[in-house]
Amino acid sequence: MTDSPQEARGRDRFNEIVVPTAKGLEKFFWNLAWFTLLCVLLLGGTCIPRPSQQGGSRDQQHGADATGSEHLPDLQHASEVGN
Secondary structure (H helix, E strand, O other): OOOHHHHHHHHHHHHHHHHHHHHHHHHHHHHHHHHHHHHHHHHHHOOEEEEHHHHHHHHHHHHHHHHHOOOOHHHHHHHHHOO
């Protein structure tokens, strides 16, 4: 089978442009992934939100507000005034 000159040009263009571009992009994204991993290891992942740690203290604060611990002294004061 012989290829027509047009098919040969298309294959050459693919091998000269598309393949090196794809390899370059692959290398770039692998380098980006390794850089990101290195930053996470060195910086301790401070840019990644951790809702379980932050939410725990907030949930405890909201839980204390819901029980009315701030209002207990007012209730006790009101009962003392009424007697």
